[in-house]
Amino acid sequence: MAKSLALSALLVVLAGLIVFQYFITSVPSLNAPITATNAHYADNDNSLLVSMVWSDGQRFTLGLRGDILEKPEEAALFFITRPDLVPYVYWPGLRSNDEKRVATLLGRWAKTLDNPTATEARFIRSEQENIAPDADAAAYQIYSVLKNRN
Incomplete structure (x- = not known):
């Protein structure tokens, strides 16, 4: 009896950890309107970071x-x-499924842009001038990389 209770408790804890892991690693389905905010380029890490905010503030x-x-x-x-x-x-x-989901999410966001070509040009100009890109330009650059790769 004690062994079966301990085994049941272990299974519940493991199931809870799996659900938690899925919760923090899943790509959300963002509700329109989606806006790109807070772009940051870290030259020492060679990283480009963008925050997306959707209608409910997440x-x-x-x-x-x-x-x-x-x-x-x-x-x-x-x-x-x-x-x-x-x-x-x-x-x-x-080229994983999660990467494709992020590309799809950014694709839905990119359709709302007025002029995607100008947005990409702004990112390249910010790279050449070594200044921080605006959020739309950075997000569109990430979208371009993922779209071309997938």
């Missing part, structure tokens, strides 16, 4: 680490699904 922070302009196929995607709750950085594999 944030989804994502980025690429690696040489985005010279070797975009090697840039690794990372994201934080619920940065206010658990600051856990998730690194999905290259």
